[in-house]
Amino acid sequence: MSIALFTLGGTIAMAGQSGSGVVARLTGADLTAAVPGLAELGVPLEIRDTHAVPSAHLTFPQLFSVVEAASGAVAEGAEGVVVTQGTDTLEETAWLADLVWAHDAPLVFTGAMRNPTLAGADGPANLLAAARVAAAPGARGLGALVVFNDEIHAARWVRKTHSTSTATFASPNTGPVGHVIEGRVRLLTRPPRHAPWPVPSGAAVGETARVALYTVSLDDDGVLLDGLAETHHGLVVAGFGVGHVPGTLAPVLGALAERIPVVLTSRSGSGSVLRNTYGAVGSEIDLRRRGLIDGGLLDPYKARVLLRLLLASGADRDAITAAFAQHG
Incomplete structure (x- = not known):
């Protein structure tokens, strides 16, 4: 049993650069090394660094390639998948992935609002919560999920509602489908799933x-x-x-x-x-x-x-x- 971790850059993976702001530099190994409690999860993370760009630069073909690679990881035995990326387009990328995701295994998106150079950086906590959800049997069959601030949101409903708040992700029409409480994944409801669409060609x-x-x-x-x-x-x-x-x-x-x-x-x-x-x-x-x-x-x-x-x-x-x- 394992969890596949795909890292796509974004605030969660940014480090400092004197006089030039923060830039995407951290690898998946760097990210996981900074997460207290991840080793106690009991499920190894298989790290795959890909598309290390701000989420504003992501394209449909790039997301389709991530979904294809994630599908391959599930076929090889991964119980779930975590994708880290920037938050600017996360509500759209998670929804696109949800529309074409053809597996029961959870596909969990997360990121951060505070980069690792700031006090109170939220990336480690979000990554740990996302890994817990990806490994949870109760999260199977829910498609793509967004895990942020210990809340679990269906990709269908989630929106980024604030430009800087760590509680930016919300589902205004429904609320979260669950929470991570004291390390436990608690699902409150199970939204219906629809048959996935085939992945079209990039052309x-x-x-x-x-x-x-x-x-x-x-x-x-x-x-x-x-x-x-x-x-x-x-x-x-x-x-x-x-x-x-x-x-x-x-x-x-x-x-x-x-x-x-x-x-x-x-x-x-x-x-x-x-x-x-x-x-x-x-x-x-x-x-x-x-x-x-x-x-x-x-x-x-x-x-x-x-x-x-x-x-x-x-x-x-x-x-x-x-x-x-x-x-x-």
Whole structure:
């Protein structure tokens, strides 16, 4: 029995450099050596250093390569997998991995908000908690998880909610699915799992899955959307509240929806877009009549990940609509 540890850089792996801030320098061996109690876990960690870059630099193909390597580790006998990375895109990378993860073994993402040069660095505690979750029998079958601040979050729901707080990761719509308490993994609920999507080729992601994200704002005329259908294959709209846009923007979005998939989400940070409550021009009923796809409870960032994966997999409009009905 073992746990595979994949290190992707980020704050958790940064060290000091005089006059230049912190840079990614620590290896997986360095990280594990700094974690009190890891040796007492009773499960060896097999370390694999890969893609040592800030998470803002990560790409879909790089994440697919990590998932492929993690799948190989499970096939070779690993009971679970831990991935350490930067927190900037962690909510998106964990969700992307969750959509294609085909194993019962836990795939656990973690990182840090305070780098190792600071007092109270949270990386060691997060890594230890993540390893405990990856080794826990109760965590099997839950897909990709995010473990931070002794909380266990489903990748489907988790969001980064603060730029610097060590308690940044939260699941506003559901709360955590569990906690690590006195070293024990306590699962509170088991979210349903859906069949995994096949991993598309890296070429398909670039050639057929360019997806824009557009956040609607006050007095928005949509000029920035001009020509978007010529350069992109899909669009996610982060609308007001329950899924509203200015009346002047509604026909612009409708015209785009005739050419490419356009998914409607909320910019609010939690909650769902509605389907059948408001009927004015620019409301959710009006936009659905114009062909926009209901994003449900998916936030704009998660919706963009899903739409890009679907397009890269060759899904047509009906399949895309069905997938958002299932996941949203």
